[in-house]
Amino acid sequence: MPKDETNEVVLKVEEIYKNYKGKEVLKGISFEVRKGEVKVIIGPSGTGKSTLLRCLNLLTVPDKGRVYLEGEEITHAKKNIHQFRQKIGMVFQDFNLFDHLTALGNVEIGLTRVKKMEREKAREKAQEELRRVGLEEQANLYPAQLSGGQKQRVSIARTLAMDPKVILFDEPTSALDPELIGEVLEVIKNLALQGMTMVLVTHEMGFARSVANEIIFMEEGKILESGPPAQLFSNPKYERTRQFLHKITELYGE
Amino acid sequence: MDKDKDKGGENASLVSLTFRLFVSPPLFNFYNYKARRRTVTENLALIFQSLPYLLEGAVVTLGLVGGSLGLGLIIGIPMAVGQVYGNKYLATLISLYVWFFRGLPELVLLFLFYFGLFTLWGLNLTAFTAAILVLGLRSAAYQSQIFRGSIQSLGEGQMLAALSLGMKKSEAILSIILPQALRVSIPGWSNEYAIILKDSAITYAIGVMELLTRANFIATRTYKPMPIFLACAVIFIFLTYGGVKALNLLEKKVRIPGYAYGRREI
Numbered sequence: 001m002p003k004d005e006t007n008e009v010v011l012k013v014e015e016i017y018k019n020y021k022g023k024e025v026l027k028g029i030s031f032e033v034r035k036g037e038v039k040v041i042i043g044p045s046g047t048g049k050s051t052l053l054r055c056l057n058l059l060t061v062p063d064k065g066r067v068y069l070e071g072e073e074i075t076h077a078k079k080n081i082h083q084f085r086q087k088i089g090m091v092f093q094d095f096n097l098f099d100h101l102t103a104l105g106n107v108e109i110g111l112t113r114v115k116k117m118e119r120e121k122a123r124e125k126a127q128e129e130l131r132r133v134g135l136e137e138q139a140n141l142y143p144a145q146l147s148g149g150q151k152q153r154v155s156i157a158r159t160l161a162m163d164p165k166v167i168l169f170d171e172p173t174s175a176l177d178p179e180l181i182g183e184v185l186e187v188i189k190n191l192a193l194q195g196m197t198m199v200l201v202t203h204e205m206g207f208a209r210s211v212a213n214e215i216i217f218m219e220e221g222k223i224l225e226s227g228p229p230a231q232l233f234s235n236p237k238y239e240r241t242r243q244f245l246h247k248i249t250e251l252y253g254e
Numbered sequence: 255m256d257k258d259k260d261k262g263g264e265n266a267s268l269v270s271l272t273f274r275l276f277v278s279p280p281l282f283n284f285y286n287y288k289a290r291r292r293t294v295t296e297n298l299a300l301i302f303q304s305l306p307y308l309l310e311g312a313v314v315t316l317g318l319v320g321g322s323l324g325l326g327l328i329i330g331i332p333m334a335v336g337q338v339y340g341n342k343y344l345a346t347l348i349s350l351y352v353w354f355f356r357g358l359p360e361l362v363l364l365f366l367f368y369f370g371l372f373t374l375w376g377l378n379l380t381a382f383t384a385a386i387l388v389l390g391l392r393s394a395a396y397q398s399q400i401f402r403g404s405i406q407s408l409g410e411g412q413m414l415a416a417l418s419l420g421m422k423k424s425e426a427i428l429s430i431i432l433p434q435a436l437r438v439s440i441p442g443w444s445n446e447y448a449i450i451l452k453d454s455a456i457t458y459a460i461g462v463m464e465l466l467t468r469a470n471f472i473a474t475r476t477y478k479p480m481p482i483f484l485a486c487a488v489i490f491i492f493l494t495y496g497g498v499k500a501l502n503l504l505e506k507k508v509r510i511p512g513y514a515y516g517r518r519e520i
Binding site for chain 2: 082083085086087088095096098099100113114
């Protein structure tokens with residue numbers, strides 16, 4: 001994987017804790033994401049991976065801990081949080097496209113409503129982003145007229161249009177038919193090649209292995225272990241990690 | 255089978271009613287034929303004479319409906335938004351409002367406000383304005399629940415996605431949530447139109463010169479309630495039909511492509 005050698009930390013996460021109705025979901029998570037790095041978070045379901053991602057752009061507010069974006073703390077931004085969220089892209093498991101807008105409209109709306117870009121410029125940029133995910137011809141279709149894979153690619157284009165510093169992917173292929181997964185992974189892989197900084201939650205182990213700079217294995221709200229994919233796959237520190245990787249590889253294949 | 259028969263019976267009685275009123279006297283009732291025929295002519299003449307006066311009343315009725323539906327819309331939408339996205343104090347306040355206006359009969363509200371509260375507050379309102387206010391405030395309570403249901407029927411993901419793009423909550427509500435929720439609301443809202451239209455007739459009780467009030471005037475003066483109220487009913491039914499039809503067209507016009515609308519095969 002080509003890695004941007006600048007050591008600038010884009011996202012820094014410090015000791016995140018989160019409770020849901022008395023149940024501890026996150027128990028002190030810390031990690032750093034450097035520019036151009038691709039971090040993949042894996043782990044059994046219910047271990048708080050999605051909650052962790054949502055804590056990173058404060059869609060969920062953590063009980064304790066801090067998140068820094070390029071050195072600025074965002075955990076206590078309160079009213080200005082929307083300004084930070086512009087710079088943190090997010091791609092959801094079930095796409096969450098705006099159903100009343102065309103593919104183009106979905107990509108455009110962040111530019112016109114949030115960045116206050118002129119309509120024509122926004123349209124141009126939106127078209128460019130759709131081209132980037134290979135959907136320029138579907139620009140005028142509505143979400144209900146697109147396949148799952150196409151929807152997810154539109155949602156990636158929507159995020160890209162905002163020129164984010166980092167993109168968070170929350171199981172981007174889990175809601176897709178097996179034969180549609182490839183096209184979405186392809187787009188994400190290209191982004192990695194172009195040096196986009198990304199944090200991914202996924203069960204696609206083969207993909208994780210090929211695209212990640214580092215894999216984080218989470219269990220029960222904690223990071224059990226982390227390291228480069230080669231090390232984690234061939235020589236994990238914990239038996240539990242080996243078990244999980246074995247099971248999930250069997251299930252999803254390489 | 256029995257049910258069908260009943261239905262047929264009802265239809266038959268409706269048919270025979272119109273028949274007896276307009277058709278049967280001249281055709282079959284040879285006994286006193288001339289007198290009956292005269293009655294029919296008189297009835298029709300009365301309806302035609304009263305028509306301009308009644309239609310003016312229909313305009314007043316439409317004014318009542320337009321005014322109160324509009325007022326209800328302007329108040330109802332923010333109320334729905336407040337109930338879904340506001341803090342719990344605001345939400346409680348709104349449900350109290352809804353509880354009050356849904357809990358009282360329309361006539362009680364009209365009397366309470368027109369004869370009581372408005373006077374107490376030193377407002378010197380015409381019956382027409384008072385009626386619009388009361389019907390509008392009441393409709394806001396119902397409309398807010400139509401919109402609340404629509405907003406809640408949208409997936410939570412719409413808001414999450416909007417926020418993740420960096421929209422403020424208010425922006426997300428205006429440009430993502432409401433455009434979708436309002437579309438979903440149209441069928442429920444057309445119901446509200448039909449209900450308000452018919453409820454507007456109760457303002458007769460505080461002397462608004464709407465359709466029913468005028469019909470009643472003529473009926474008491476001429477001692478001929480049947481033809482007049484029948485004309486009044488026909489006008490009401492056309493107003494309901496026209497409005498609902500228009501809203502159906504609107505629903506079709508703003509529908510989002512790719513979604514199943516109308517009748518379903520499955």
